[in-house]
Amino acid sequence: MNTVANTDTAHTLRTLLVRLSEIVRSRDAILAMVLIILVALVATRAPQFATPGRLAGVFNDSSILIMLALGQMLVILSRCIDLSMAANLALVGMVVAMTNAAAPGIPIVFLTIMAILLGAMLGAINGLLVWKLDIPPIVVTLGTLTIFRGMIFLISDGRWINAHEMSKPFKALPRTSFLGLPVLSWIAIVAVLGAVILVNRTTFGRALFAVGGNPDAAVYTGIDVGRTRCLAFVASGAISGLCGYLWVSRYAVAYVDVASGFELDVVAACVIGGISIAGGIGTVAGAVMGALFLGVIKNALPVVDISPFWQLAISGSAIIVAVALNARSERRVGRIILKTAEKGT
Amino acid sequence: MNVEDGKTLNDGPVAISVSGANAEPQGNGFRHVPDRLHGSLRRVLSSWESLLLVVAIAIFILNTFASPYFLDPWNLSDATFNFTEKAMIAFAMALLIVAGEIDLSVASIIALASTMMGLAVQYGAGTPALVAIGLGTGLTCGAFNGLLVTRLGLPSIVATIGTMSLFRGIAYIVLGDQAFSGYPASFAWFGQGYVGWVITVEMVLFAFAAIAYALVLHKSAFGRAVYAIGNNSTAALFSGVRVPRVKFILFLLTGLMSGIAAICLTSRLGSTRPSIAFGWELEIVTMVVLGGVSILGGSGSIPGVVLAALVMGMVTFGFGLLNVPGIVMSIFVGILLISVIALPRIVQQLVHARAARHRKGDPTRLGSAQS
Numbered sequence: 001m002n003t004v005a006n007t008d009t010a011h012t013l014r015t016l017l018v019r020l021s022e023i024v025r026s027r028d029a030i031l032a033m034v035l036i037i038l039v040a041l042v043a044t045r046a047p048q049f050a051t052p053g054r055l056a057g058v059f060n061d062s063s064i065l066i067m068l069a070l071g072q073m074l075v076i077l078s079r080c081i082d083l084s085m086a087a088n089l090a091l092v093g094m095v096v097a098m099t100n101a102a103a104p105g106i107p108i109v110f111l112t113i114m115a116i117l118l119g120a121m122l123g124a125i126n127g128l129l130v131w132k133l134d135i136p137p138i139v140v141t142l143g144t145l146t147i148f149r150g151m152i153f154l155i156s157d158g159r160w161i162n163a164h165e166m167s168k169p170f171k172a173l174p175r176t177s178f179l180g181l182p183v184l185s186w187i188a189i190v191a192v193l194g195a196v197i198l199v200n201r202t203t204f205g206r207a208l209f210a211v212g213g214n215p216d217a218a219v220y221t222g223i224d225v226g227r228t229r230c231l232a233f234v235a236s237g238a239i240s241g242l243c244g245y246l247w248v249s250r251y252a253v254a255y256v257d258v259a260s261g262f263e264l265d266v267v268a269a270c271v272i273g274g275i276s277i278a279g280g281i282g283t284v285a286g287a288v289m290g291a292l293f294l295g296v297i298k299n300a301l302p303v304v305d306i307s308p309f310w311q312l313a314i315s316g317s318a319i320i321v322a323v324a325l326n327a328r329s330e331r332r333v334g335r336i337i338l339k340t341a342e343k344g345t
Numbered sequence: 346m347n348v349e350d351g352k353t354l355n356d357g358p359v360a361i362s363v364s365g366a367n368a369e370p371q372g373n374g375f376r377h378v379p380d381r382l383h384g385s386l387r388r389v390l391s392s393w394e395s396l397l398l399v400v401a402i403a404i405f406i407l408n409t410f411a412s413p414y415f416l417d418p419w420n421l422s423d424a425t426f427n428f429t430e431k432a433m434i435a436f437a438m439a440l441l442i443v444a445g446e447i448d449l450s451v452a453s454i455i456a457l458a459s460t461m462m463g464l465a466v467q468y469g470a471g472t473p474a475l476v477a478i479g480l481g482t483g484l485t486c487g488a489f490n491g492l493l494v495t496r497l498g499l500p501s502i503v504a505t506i507g508t509m510s511l512f513r514g515i516a517y518i519v520l521g522d523q524a525f526s527g528y529p530a531s532f533a534w535f536g537q538g539y540v541g542w543v544i545t546v547e548m549v550l551f552a553f554a555a556i557a558y559a560l561v562l563h564k565s566a567f568g569r570a571v572y573a574i575g576n577n578s579t580a581a582l583f584s585g586v587r588v589p590r591v592k593f594i595l596f597l598l599t600g601l602m603s604g605i606a607a608i609c610l611t612s613r614l615g616s617t618r619p620s621i622a623f624g625w626e627l628e629i630v631t632m633v634v635l636g637g638v639s640i641l642g643g644s645g646s647i648p649g650v651v652l653a654a655l656v657m658g659m660v661t662f663g664f665g666l667l668n669v670p671g672i673v674m675s676i677f678v679g680i681l682l683i684s685v686i687a688l689p690r691i692v693q694q695l696v697h698a699r700a701a702r703h704r705k706g707d708p709t710r711l712g713s714a715q716s
Contacts (some may be wrong), residue, residue, distance in 0.1 A: 081502075083627075129683065133690045136640045138502075142627055143683040150676030158670065256672065261624065264449075264506055277503045309521045309619075313514025319507030323499050 027274035027326065031289045035296065042300040049303050056181060062295025063188035064243045064250075066288050068262075069269040070195045071236035073287040076270055077199075078229045079212040079279025080130060080137035085240045086262035087148035088122045090254075092244030094152045097161040097170075097254035104167035111170070115245040116238050122148065123237015127230030137229075145263065152256045163252035174250045184246060191239070195284045198235075208232060212279025268315060269294055272322040293318065393637035396685070397652040404656060408663035415666055422543035424665075426613065428632075428658030429547040430606040431625060432650070435632045436558035437599040439650045442633055443562070444574045444595055445642030446501040448490060451603045452625035453512035458482035458607035460516040463525025463617035472531045479608040480601060486512055487600015494596065495589035509626065516619040526616040536613025547609050554602070559647035567591070575642030631682055632657055656681075 043050035068085055075082040096115050099106060122144070129140045163171065174184035181189075199205040207228045210218040215225050248254040267277075273290025275282030294315055301308050408415045415421075434451050441448055461482045462475045470478070486508070493504040538546040562568040570591050573581035582588045611617055636653035638645025657678060664674045 129687065133687050133694075135683065135686050135690065139634055139640050139686060140683060142631060142634070143679040145627070146631070146675040146679035146682075150672050150674075150679065153670065153672040154676070158672075264509070267503075267506060268510065271503050271506070277500050307518070307521065309517040310514070312510050312517050316507050316510025316512070316514050319510060320493065320499075320504065323503045323507060324493075324497050327497060327499050 028283055028285045028289065030325075031272075031274065031286060031293070035289055035293060038293070038296055038300070042296070042304055045304040049300060056185065058295050058299045059188070059292070060182050060185045061299060062291050063184045064246055065265065065269055065295060066188050066291040067191045067239050067243055068266045069273065069287040069291040070191055070284065071239035072266045072270050073195075073273075073275050073282055073284070074199075074208060074232040075137070075229075075236045076267075076275050076277060077208040077212045077279060077282055078232045079215065080229050080232065081141065081267065081277070082123075082126065082233060082236045083138065083141040083263045083267075084122070084126060084144040084148060085236060085266055086259040087145045087152075088119055088237055088240035089244040089247055089262070090256070090258040090260075091122065091148045091152050092119045092241040093248035093258055094156055094161070094244075094254045094256075096245045097166060097248045098156065100167055100170045101161055101165040104170075108169050108173055112173075112242070112245055115241045117241070119241015119244060120234050120238035123234045123240065124230070126237065127233030130233065131226035131230040134226075137233075149256065149260075152258075156254075156256065158256060161248070161254040166249070166252060171249050171252050174246050184250065187242075187246065192284065192288055195287075199284055204228070204231060209280050212276075212281075214280070265294065265315075268319050271319055271326075274322065274326050276326065290322075394646065394649050394652060397635075397637065397649060397656060400681075400685075401652055401656045401659065404659050404663065408659060408666070411663060412666040415663065418543045420662075420666075422545060422548075424658060424662035425545065425548050425551070427661050428654045429545075429551040430609050430613075431629050431632060432551055432654035432658075433554045433609075434599065434602045434606050434625075435629050435636070435650050435654060436554050436647060437595070437602040438629055439633045439636065439638050439645055439647060440558065440562055440568075440571055441501075441595045441599055442575075442630075442638050442640060443642060443645050444571045444592060445578060446494060446592060446595065447505065447630070447640075448487075448501065448596060448599045449505040449626045449630075450486065450490060450509040450512055451599060451606075451629060452622040453509045453516070454483055454486040454600055454603035455607040455610060455622040455625065456516040456619055457486060457512040458604050459611045459617040459621050460519050460525070460619065462528075462607070462611055464519060466525060466527055466529070472529050472534075475528070475532055476535075476608055479611070480604045483600045483602070483604020483607065484597060485600070486603070487597040488593075490600065491593035491596030495593045513619065516621075520617070520619045524616050524618045528612065528615055532612050533615065534612070536609045536611070547613075550605065550609065554605075555647060555651050562647055567594075571595070572643060575639075575644070577643075628657075631678060635678075635682055635685060 039050055039055070048054060068089070072082055072085060092115050095118060096111050099114070100111060126137070126140050126144055129135050129144075130137050174182060174187075176183045178186055199208070207218070207223045210221060210223055211225050211228045218225050218228075247259060251258075269291040270282070270287055271277065271290070272293050273282070273286035273288070275286055275290075297314055297318075298308075298311055301311055301314075438448060438451065458479045462470075462479050465475055465478050490501070490505055490508055493499050493508070494501045497504075535546055540546060540549050562571060570581065570586045573584070573586055574588055574591060578588055606622075610622060614621070632653050633645075633650055634640055635656070636645065636650035638650065660677055660681075661671060661674050664677070665671070
């Protein structure tokens, strides 16, 4: 009796330990630890960096990257990639800024909704091309990237929309303080919570993992692979659109090259966050921490007196290390025995 | 595992559409490989290259009518500069993409190689040393990419996004907001020299690279191995192809071509900034894909890439003569990129839909790609 109880406790203890070590060894936990160590290291050189106010500032500064990384995550989970996010952001930002400059009376809420819808529409173009025509996502978004950038030039004539042309409320929204945090941060927090629910608690979220993990199996399970991917692109487009408004209002300027090259930063944030580029693996927490990692480095370098020119090389090395670590844990144990799903013709 | 990575990157949508007749999604039949399936599409548009040739000729004629300055030999010669350097990298990139990999760090390799050459100039290096440094930097970077992909088994798209930041990051660390200049006069030959009449040194290098890469890809056992890896790397491995070695060599070649492009570009500009060649990687990939190389690997040809380079170069030049800014040109290239890939697929879908109707029914139960 006693021995049975003993083995029982031993067993529960062991499972508990296994669980614990699983959690500790999980990618998210490692990344969280790396983040904390990074902040601690910076704090040894510059103690003021680790104050709550300063960290909130870093979060606020990373907000747009966090949101974009969440959108990119949805797309990457479904085994696609969206290189047009930054161009989408810039195009929507320009449209919103021009609308505001032309008609300052239009309420900001309306402009925000317009930005989201316009972004979603641009995302839908990507999604439909991927869904209906089976064009590889990297080609589609490479094409729309250049088209969107060109469109900005066409509608703006290469002109800049500067701060003085934008209305006061237009510029004020992301900065407005609410419960101690700027609205921009709150929007990012809401986006993170929304993403958690979308990814973990909806059939769409589960479909994303199924599609990315094994598209053929997903077809046999009755999941419409193309539709799921298209929706992921619409979502990433909507987020890009929202960020388009936030970007131009935060920096109070809109021009053709806004956020040029930012699409690869977004992919980098996802990759550092442990989201597998092959699809099907990733967490919201990972994407957020990947973006925060880049944000912390960007904000910490000037504080610790390292030239900001180091930033690019450091984030590059971080990407390589992150991918190398992830590749190890992603090795599939089993063998895929399912044949390629046939399309009824 | 690492042999699978390249293939699983983006094969999603096509993996589903694979079935009998349309197993070759691009439809641009490549003549030298007899053991491939021919889609019905082959008869519709006999080949990708001929389609591109028609586009190129059409643009040439349009340009001739649009501007009286277009047919001037010196103008045409000047115009080649906007594609020769990119195209030289595109050839190596084409092989890499055919093999199912990609290298997004090429533009950053240019930046790093150019920075290293600029650094050497500060220490009084002569032209031969500069060339050696340019090529050496390119090869080193290529080898680094190759090791990441073949030794560590990383997916090339993310590994090279990483090295893209790393290589250009090093250039930024060295240069900051400064610029290197003061290259020796003899160094200018590569980017500004002429071999005779209007023929530039870069044109000769471009032609030489085109022929060399066409021979390697289409006429050598190595080229066959590249196709084999792109079509099915596991099968290639089992049939005796040393997959990692071939891939490593391809990354090395891409690095080498980036080094050559760095020498030409630096020589042409006469100065180095860390932002040199920014954004070229996407233009080069666009050139390769426009040239009919399937981004999923396994098919494509060097003549196609040459034609795509000419098309992109002529569009840029023609629009430039008409005072149309380069960015508007990019819209055209973007639309071209999507439509040249979309059109054959639309045709394919129509053909399939008609065939299905002929066979009476058999609705597209599992078909997600057919509306």
